[in-house]
Amino acid sequence: MTVDGKRVQARVLQEFCGKAFRAAGLGGAEADLVSRNLMEAELRGIGSHGVMRLSTYLRKMKDGGFNRTPNVRILRERAGMALIDGDDGLGAVVGEKAMKLCIEKARDAGIAAVSVRNVNHYGYAAFYGKMALAEGMIGITCCNTPAKMAVYGGAENLLGTNPLCIAVPATEPYIFDGATSVVARGKIMYYSIAGLPIPSHWACDAAGRPTTDAKVALKGVQLPFGEYKGSGIAIAVEILSAALSGARFSYAANELFSDYEKPQGLGFFFAALDVSAFAEPDAFRAGMDQLLSRLRSSKRAEGHDEILMPGELEARSERENLRDGVALPPDLVKDLTSVAAEYGLSEDPAAW
Amino acid sequence: MTVDGKRVQARVLQEFCGKAFRAAGLGGAEADLVSRNLMEAELRGIGSHGVMRLSTYLRKMKDGGFNRTPNVRILRERAGMALIDGDDGLGAVVGEKAMKLCIEKARDAGIAAVSVRNVNHYGYAAFYGKMALAEGMIGITCCNTPAKMAVYGGAENLLGTNPLCIAVPATEPYIFDGATSVVARGKIMYYSIAGLPIPSHWACDAAGRPTTDAKVALKGVQLPFGEYKGSGIAIAVEILSAALSGARFSYAANELFSDYEKPQGLGFFFAALDVSAFAEPDAFRAGMDQLLSRLRSSKRAEGHDEILMPGELEARSERENLRDGVALPPDLVKDLTSVAAEYGLSEDPAAW
Numbered sequence: 001m002t003v004d005g006k007r008v009q010a011r012v013l014q015e016f017c018g019k020a021f022r023a024a025g026l027g028g029a030e031a032d033l034v035s036r037n038l039m040e041a042e043l044r045g046i047g048s049h050g051v052m053r054l055s056t057y058l059r060k061m062k063d064g065g066f067n068r069t070p071n072v073r074i075l076r077e078r079a080g081m082a083l084i085d086g087d088d089g090l091g092a093v094v095g096e097k098a099m100k101l102c103i104e105k106a107r108d109a110g111i112a113a114v115s116v117r118n119v120n121h122y123g124y125a126a127f128y129g130k131m132a133l134a135e136g137m138i139g140i141t142c143c144n145t146p147a148k149m150a151v152y153g154g155a156e157n158l159l160g161t162n163p164l165c166i167a168v169p170a171t172e173p174y175i176f177d178g179a180t181s182v183v184a185r186g187k188i189m190y191y192s193i194a195g196l197p198i199p200s201h202w203a204c205d206a207a208g209r210p211t212t213d214a215k216v217a218l219k220g221v222q223l224p225f226g227e228y229k230g231s232g233i234a235i236a237v238e239i240l241s242a243a244l245s246g247a248r249f250s251y252a253a254n255e256l257f258s259d260y261e262k263p264q265g266l267g268f269f270f271a272a273l274d275v276s277a278f279a280e281p282d283a284f285r286a287g288m289d290q291l292l293s294r295l296r297s298s299k300r301a302e303g304h305d306e307i308l309m310p311g312e313l314e315a316r317s318e319r320e321n322l323r324d325g326v327a328l329p330p331d332l333v334k335d336l337t338s339v340a341a342e343y344g345l346s347e348d349p350a351a352w
Numbered sequence: 353m354t355v356d357g358k359r360v361q362a363r364v365l366q367e368f369c370g371k372a373f374r375a376a377g378l379g380g381a382e383a384d385l386v387s388r389n390l391m392e393a394e395l396r397g398i399g400s401h402g403v404m405r406l407s408t409y410l411r412k413m414k415d416g417g418f419n420r421t422p423n424v425r426i427l428r429e430r431a432g433m434a435l436i437d438g439d440d441g442l443g444a445v446v447g448e449k450a451m452k453l454c455i456e457k458a459r460d461a462g463i464a465a466v467s468v469r470n471v472n473h474y475g476y477a478a479f480y481g482k483m484a485l486a487e488g489m490i491g492i493t494c495c496n497t498p499a500k501m502a503v504y505g506g507a508e509n510l511l512g513t514n515p516l517c518i519a520v521p522a523t524e525p526y527i528f529d530g531a532t533s534v535v536a537r538g539k540i541m542y543y544s545i546a547g548l549p550i551p552s553h554w555a556c557d558a559a560g561r562p563t564t565d566a567k568v569a570l571k572g573v574q575l576p577f578g579e580y581k582g583s584g585i586a587i588a589v590e591i592l593s594a595a596l597s598g599a600r601f602s603y604a605a606n607e608l609f610s611d612y613e614k615p616q617g618l619g620f621f622f623a624a625l626d627v628s629a630f631a632e633p634d635a636f637r638a639g640m641d642q643l644l645s646r647l648r649s650s651k652r653a654e655g656h657d658e659i660l661m662p663g664e665l666e667a668r669s670e671r672e673n674l675r676d677g678v679a680l681p682p683d684l685v686k687d688l689t690s691v692a693a694e695y696g697l698s699e700d701p702a703a704w
Binding site: 076078079080081083106108109110111112113115138150151152153154155156158159166168174176178180182204207208209210225226227228229230232233235236238239240242243244245246249251271273274275277278279283284287288290291294295298299300301302304306307308309310 | 428430431432433435458460461462463464465467490502503504505506507508510511518520526528530532534556559560561562577578579580581582584585587588590591592594595596597598601603623625626627629630631635636639640642643646647650651652653654656658659660661662
């Protein structure tokens with residue numbers, strides 16, 4: 001999906017977000033961090049987790065769903081693990097602390113896992129996977145989200161679209177990052193607006209019948225990717241994120257884009273593997289490059305012009321958006337303009 | 353798929369395998385272990401990883417592909433990890449040692465990972481996941497296998513069907529255990545023999561065109577489950593199993609059911625998370641039971657009579673097969689009769 005709209009340099013947008021968060025009472029370091037989280041998603045072409053979330057985050061802070069000054073505490077700890085209470089803080093604020101701790105522990109133990117409860121959504125998952133990459137580590141993270149998806153065989157929203165990220169160092173890193181639904185909800189919304197039929201394995205209607213009508217799908221339930229296998233992975237994400245940490249399950253979690261006064265009560269899972277514990281980092285990188293390159297050069301199936309590795313498309317977007325600026329659709333510019341007015345910022349997004 | 357054939361008690365079959373392995377020169381403890389590995393798969397209804405592998409394992413030992421007396425060495429070690437050289441031993445022999453070490457380390461560190469190279473296929477993956485369950489831990493394991501599957505968008509066998517297992521303690525444990533292909537190769541063979549068409553997302557022909565002809569599919573390439581997402585998971589399995597350990601990649605690994613004189617050169621990955629480090633085990637179990645029970649009781653989609661959790665079908669098979677005996681198809685009985693003759697065993701499978 002190509003987004004039409006004016007292009008704005010990432011730096012300008014990120015500063016704007018930072019000022020808005022500060023004006024809304026978030027501490028400077030936290031404001032910068034959350035802005036970077038939104039901006040990196042935007043750069044990587046994941047607009048659904050980008051600047052369009054700014055106004056929601058601000059409202060959540062104002063109405064009480066997001067705790068501006070959480071007391072993030074370690075409840076349990078061993079050489080390779082920690083359990084953290086996020087005290088209803090912003091997901092990125094708590095998540096970044098948790099992944100940092102996970103990386104520190106992995107440097108000694110070789111691998112570590114950190115489990116987090118009482119938190120709000122953490123934005124795009126690869127943000128934390130990339131933190132591990134920067135330290136020469138494999139990063140794995142997942143979180144649960146409010147229920148928007150059925151279990152395999154079901155017709156009821158009981159699971160979140162529960163994203164999973166696995167990031168592995170390589171010259172062009174492998175970064176798997178996706179919801180465990182067949183497609184993102186935004187994609188079904190796009191088909192609905194465009195009046196296009198959707199493939200029948202994306203969703204079913206409220207009565208549990210497969211549908212190719214995007215409008216019907218939006219009122220029904222999304223389906224997990226890969227039939228019962230993907231459903232099993234989505235359940236594993238629920239377990240690692242929520243059962244392990246003691247967070248609310250997806251079907252009991254509060255919404256992000258409504259329930260403004262309520263903390264979401266979600267759970268996160270982070271793991272880091274220090275590659276240098278297992279292998280000589282140069283040899284590992286050479287192996288990764290060989291594997292990914294061999295897969296990219298595969299003989300292609302009908303209808304496929306190229307074979308992309310996980311994260312490759314996002315890396316392309318990032319290069320392009322860093323060079324040309326991020327495209328902001330008109331509705332988003334309006335939304336940011338309202339933010340500027342509400343928080344008394346001198347910037348005028350309409351004039352960018 | 354129901355298997356017709358005579359039913360034999362598990363104990364009888366397991367003893368038979370043990371005697372055959374001993375007669376073929378495997379040590380007693382190893383013979384018992386590998387027999388149990390085959391038998392547990394058989395009991396859980398995974399015949400493809402059961403007693404039908406006995407004659408192949410014996411031939412691999414005879415021809416040199418399997419090292420009967422491997423020097424299994426720890427090459428690298430930290431509090432939460434180890435790298436092991438399997439010295440071309442039988443997969444179950446090396447895998448069981450590796451998972452034991454992983455569990456020991458997880459008991460102290462909270463989480464541990466063990467990576468293994470220079471090994472042969474380890475049988476059904478849940479064997480190792482269940483070892484973690486027995487210690488109140490979450491067990492995760494995966495391995496690569498000789499290339500039989502395309503990457504998403506490809507039409508060339510570059511990835512193994514790379515199985516992944518995640519096992520989590522609960523009253524009825526969650527045990528996800530599956531290949532990362534849409535279906536097992538055996539299922540396509542079954543459709544081929546039955547003359548039935550296969551869904552077009554299971555495989556493509558050798559030229560990379562989707563096919564519904566099972567016979568054509570068997571000469572082509574299998575496809576990963578869940579389109580590009582499942583493909584990404586299959587690549588992650590390849591990375592964790594082979595890139596991390598320094599094993600051969602799937603496209604360079606030797607076959608199990610041919611290449612009898614060659615070690616396969618595969619890699620394994622094991623991880624264990626000690627639940628008691630993160631939570632009170634009873635509270636965790638109660639949470640798991642609540643989650644799985646809520647998912648099972650979901651409103652059902654059209655065409656689904658019940659909603660099964662990962663591992664539930666296998667647990668049912670196990671109960672039934674323990675009670676009634678394991679069904680052995682006539683060809684398998686013939687195969688075992690040949691084994692008895694070749695290794696001078698007094699048992700006569702035809703008379704069971």
